[in-house]
Amino acid sequence: MDYLVNLSTLPVDTQSAERMAKAGVTIRRALPPELRLITGWVAEHFSQGWASETTVAMTRQPPTCFVATRNQELVGFACHEATARGFFGPTGVDESVRGLGIGRALLFACLNDQKAMGYAYTVIGDVGPSEFYEKTVGAIQIPNSEPGIYAGMLKL
Numbered sequence: 001m002d003y004l005v006n007l008s009t010l011p012v013d014t015q016s017a018e019r020m021a022k023a024g025v026t027i028r029r030a031l032p033p034e035l036r037l038i039t040g041w042v043a044e045h046f047s048q049g050w051a052s053e054t055t056v057a058m059t060r061q062p063p064t065c066f067v068a069t070r071n072q073e074l075v076g077f078a079c080h081e082a083t084a085r086g087f088f089g090p091t092g093v094d095e096s097v098r099g100l101g102i103g104r105a106l107l108f109a110c111l112n113d114q115k116a117m118g119y120a121y122t123v124i125g126d127v128g129p130s131e132f133y134e135k136t137v138g139a140i141q142i143p144n145s146e147p148g149i150y151a152g153m154l155k156l
Helices: 016-023 032-045 048-058 102-116 130-137
Strands: 003-006 025-029 065-070 073-080 087-093 121-124
Touching (some): 003 130, 032 065, 032 087, 048 073
Antiparallel strands (some): 025 065, 065 073
16 A cells, blocks of 8 residues: 655654764765665665665665665665655665664655655555554555556566
Protein backbone atom coordinates (compact mmCIF):
# COMPACT_ATOMS: atom_id res chain seq x y z
CA MET A 1 0.00 0.00 0.00
CA ASP A 2 1.29 3.46 -0.91
CA TYR A 3 0.94 6.45 1.40
CA LEU A 4 0.66 10.17 0.73
CA VAL A 5 2.25 12.98 2.76
CA ASN A 6 1.07 16.58 2.47
CA LEU A 7 4.32 18.54 2.55
CA SER A 8 2.54 21.85 3.18
CA THR A 9 1.49 20.53 6.59
CA LEU A 10 4.77 18.75 7.35
CA PRO A 11 5.51 19.27 11.04
CA VAL A 12 8.71 21.00 12.04
CA ASP A 13 11.24 18.43 13.21
CA THR A 14 12.17 19.63 16.69
CA GLN A 15 13.75 16.36 17.87
CA SER A 16 16.27 15.09 15.36
CA ALA A 17 19.12 17.60 15.70
CA GLU A 18 19.50 17.07 19.45
CA ARG A 19 18.98 13.31 19.26
CA MET A 20 21.55 12.93 16.48
CA ALA A 21 24.07 15.08 18.36
CA LYS A 22 23.67 12.95 21.51
CA ALA A 23 24.07 9.75 19.45
CA GLY A 24 27.12 11.09 17.60
CA VAL A 25 25.31 10.77 14.27
CA THR A 26 25.59 13.14 11.32
CA ILE A 27 22.81 13.41 8.71
CA ARG A 28 23.91 14.86 5.38
CA ARG A 29 23.41 14.72 1.64
CA ALA A 30 25.49 11.97 0.02
CA LEU A 31 28.31 12.91 -2.33
CA PRO A 32 28.68 11.39 -5.82
CA PRO A 33 32.15 9.90 -5.11
CA GLU A 34 30.47 7.80 -2.38
CA LEU A 35 28.17 6.04 -4.87
CA ARG A 36 29.85 2.61 -4.82
CA LEU A 37 30.39 2.64 -1.06
CA ILE A 38 26.77 3.56 -0.35
CA THR A 39 25.15 1.28 -2.92
CA GLY A 40 27.37 -1.62 -1.84
CA TRP A 41 26.33 -1.08 1.78
CA VAL A 42 22.65 -0.91 0.79
CA ALA A 43 22.94 -4.15 -1.21
CA GLU A 44 24.72 -5.89 1.68
CA HIS A 45 22.33 -4.73 4.42
CA PHE A 46 19.05 -4.59 2.49
CA SER A 47 18.69 -5.67 -1.16
CA GLN A 48 19.98 -5.36 -4.72
CA GLY A 49 16.70 -3.68 -5.67
CA TRP A 50 17.19 -0.97 -3.08
CA ALA A 51 20.80 -0.58 -4.21
CA SER A 52 19.54 0.02 -7.76
CA GLU A 53 17.09 2.68 -6.56
CA THR A 54 19.85 4.28 -4.49
CA THR A 55 22.05 4.43 -7.60
CA VAL A 56 19.36 6.49 -9.34
CA ALA A 57 19.16 8.90 -6.40
CA MET A 58 22.96 9.16 -6.24
CA THR A 59 23.27 10.07 -9.92
CA ARG A 60 20.95 13.06 -9.69
CA GLN A 61 22.50 16.49 -9.29
CA PRO A 62 22.41 17.19 -6.46
CA PRO A 63 22.03 13.64 -5.17
CA THR A 64 18.65 12.89 -3.62
CA CYS A 65 20.18 10.44 -1.17
CA PHE A 66 20.89 11.34 2.45
CA VAL A 67 23.14 9.34 4.73
CA ALA A 68 23.59 8.89 8.45
CA THR A 69 27.17 8.45 9.62
CA ARG A 70 28.63 7.63 13.02
CA ASN A 71 32.39 7.63 13.60
CA GLN A 72 32.71 8.17 9.83
CA GLU A 73 30.89 4.90 9.11
CA LEU A 74 27.62 4.58 7.22
CA VAL A 75 24.75 3.58 9.51
CA GLY A 76 21.69 4.61 7.49
CA PHE A 77 20.39 6.08 4.27
CA ALA A 78 17.24 7.52 2.74
CA CYS A 79 16.48 8.49 -0.85
CA HIS A 80 13.81 10.27 -2.81
CA GLU A 81 13.28 10.72 -6.54
CA ALA A 82 14.55 7.17 -7.01
CA THR A 83 11.69 4.90 -8.11
CA ALA A 84 9.60 7.76 -9.48
CA ARG A 85 9.39 11.53 -9.24
CA GLY A 86 7.78 12.62 -6.00
CA PHE A 87 8.47 9.31 -4.26
CA PHE A 88 10.26 8.85 -0.93
CA GLY A 89 12.37 5.74 -0.43
CA PRO A 90 14.11 3.45 -0.14
CA THR A 91 15.34 4.01 3.40
CA GLY A 92 17.07 1.86 5.97
CA VAL A 93 19.08 1.96 9.19
CA ASP A 94 21.66 -0.56 10.38
CA GLU A 95 20.12 -2.90 12.96
CA SER A 96 22.83 -2.06 15.51
CA VAL A 97 21.69 1.58 15.79
CA ARG A 98 17.93 1.32 15.38
CA GLY A 99 15.87 3.10 18.01
CA LEU A 100 18.05 6.22 18.08
CA GLY A 101 15.79 8.26 15.78
CA ILE A 102 18.07 7.97 12.75
CA GLY A 103 15.29 6.82 10.42
CA ARG A 104 13.14 9.73 11.55
CA ALA A 105 15.96 12.23 10.94
CA LEU A 106 16.61 10.80 7.47
CA LEU A 107 12.88 10.92 6.66
CA PHE A 108 12.68 14.61 7.56
CA ALA A 109 15.87 15.38 5.60
CA CYS A 110 14.33 13.88 2.46
CA LEU A 111 10.84 15.32 2.88
CA ASN A 112 12.21 18.81 3.56
CA ASP A 113 14.40 18.47 0.46
CA GLN A 114 11.35 17.51 -1.62
CA LYS A 115 9.43 20.46 -0.18
CA ALA A 116 12.33 22.79 -1.11
CA MET A 117 12.21 21.36 -4.66
CA GLY A 118 8.62 22.57 -4.92
CA TYR A 119 6.67 19.38 -4.26
CA ALA A 120 3.34 19.78 -2.47
CA TYR A 121 3.03 16.05 -1.72
CA THR A 122 5.22 12.97 -1.60
CA VAL A 123 4.34 9.33 -2.08
CA ILE A 124 5.83 6.69 0.18
CA GLY A 125 5.67 3.55 -1.92
CA ASP A 126 4.94 0.07 -0.61
CA VAL A 127 4.98 1.19 3.03
CA GLY A 128 6.24 -1.19 5.69
CA PRO A 129 5.90 0.58 9.08
CA SER A 130 2.67 2.45 8.33
CA GLU A 131 2.03 3.55 11.93
CA PHE A 132 5.43 5.26 12.04
CA TYR A 133 4.69 7.31 8.92
CA GLU A 134 1.12 8.09 10.01
CA LYS A 135 2.27 9.35 13.41
CA THR A 136 5.48 11.10 12.35
CA VAL A 137 4.46 12.94 9.17
CA GLY A 138 0.68 12.47 8.92
CA ALA A 139 0.88 9.99 6.04
CA ILE A 140 -2.44 8.62 4.77
CA GLN A 141 -3.21 5.53 2.71
CA ILE A 142 -3.74 5.99 -1.01
CA PRO A 143 -6.80 3.94 -2.01
CA ASN A 144 -6.32 1.43 -4.83
CA SER A 145 -2.53 1.81 -4.68
CA GLU A 146 -1.78 -1.92 -4.60
CA PRO A 147 0.15 -3.36 -6.37
CA GLY A 148 1.35 0.11 -7.34
CA ILE A 149 4.41 1.05 -9.34
CA TYR A 150 6.18 -2.22 -8.55
CA ALA A 151 3.58 -4.39 -10.34
CA GLY A 152 5.17 -6.57 -13.00
CA MET A 153 8.71 -5.76 -11.92
CA LEU A 154 11.39 -8.23 -13.00
CA LYS A 155 12.63 -10.43 -10.18
CA LEU A 156 16.34 -10.56 -9.41
